[in-house]
Amino acid sequence: MKILAIVGSPRPKGNTNYLVDQALEAAAQHGIETEKIILSQYKVNPCQGHDNCSSFSVCKQKDDVPWILDKFCSADGILLGSPVYYYNMTAQMKAFVDRNYFLYRHDISPRMVCAGLIVIGGSAGLDHTVRALRRFVKLSADIHDDRIAILSGCASKPGEVKNNAILIEEARTLGSRMAGILTSTR
Numbered sequence: 796m797k798i799l800a801i802v803g804s805p806r807p808k809g810n811t812n813y814l815v816d817q818a819l820e821a822a823a824q825h826g827i828e829t830e831k832i833i834l835s836q837y838k839v840n841p842c843q844g845h846d847n848c849s850s851f852s853v854c855k856q857k858d859d860v861p862w863i864l865d866k867f868c869s870a871d872g873i874l875l876g877s878p879v880y881y882y883n884m885t886a887q888m889k890a891f892v893d894r895n896y897f898l899y900r901h902d903i904s905p906r907m908v909c910a911g912l913i914v915i916g917g918s919a920g921l922d923h924t925v926r927a928l929r930r931f932v933k934l935s936a937d938i939h940d941d942r943i944a945i946l947s948g949c950a951s952k953p954g955e956v957k958n959n960a961i962l963i964e965e966a967r968t969l970g971s972r973m974a975g976i977l978t979s980t981r
């Protein structure tokens with residue numbers, strides 16, 4: 796059983812990445828294999844919108860997305876972490892979300908049986924961002940709301956969240972909850 800985390804923050808020492816690590820560490824303590832991909836460390840181009848994916852066996856874009864999508868499709872649980880940028884997910888995460896259109900146009904559904912969402916913002920737009928990510932997860936894998944664990948919270952400066960014991964605990968609970976869903980579906 797494996798959870799793949801995809802992080803949309805461009806700050807490796809930022810709040811989202813820290814909380815994602817907490818969630819993954821908690822899941823690993825329940826025997827779940829984990830992996831994390833920080834999108835900003837790879838080439839993730841935006842969709843070009845020719846809307847003709849189904850006529851190609853591979854996406855025309857030459858970047859890292861095809862292998863990231865392979866991992867996305869085979870993971871049992873998906874954890875998406877994004878800061879709020881202008882009331883929505885970051886450009887890195889949105890580019891990745893849009894590139895899932897290739898899967899949709901090939902009728903490929905990810906294996907995902909549960910999901911986690913971690914959304915961190917300074918103060919505003921958290922709900923909107925959660926809704927956007929939850930919609931993506933449900934369109935991708937058609938999983939029920941009770942299998943989507945959600946954490947949203949406020950932090951601004953990089954690493955600020957390290958002093959927030961409540962958010963850290965909530966992130967660890969999210970990881971444990973995902974692990975619990977995965978082990979109960981084994």
Ligand SMILES: Cc1cc2nc3c(=O)[nH]c(=O)nc-3n(C[C@H](O)[C@H](O)[C@H](O)COP(=O)(O)O)c2cc1C
Pocket residue numbers: 804805806808809810811812877878879880881882883915916917918919920921950951952953954
């Ligand atoms: C371009 C940009 C846009 C942002 N837009 C919002 C916003 O709409 N609402 C908000 O509450 N915070 C906003 N923020 C603040 C970030 O969400 C906040 O700093 C967050 O902690 C960043 O997460 P990270 O440390 O994981 O990168 C914005 C930050 C940047 C750089």
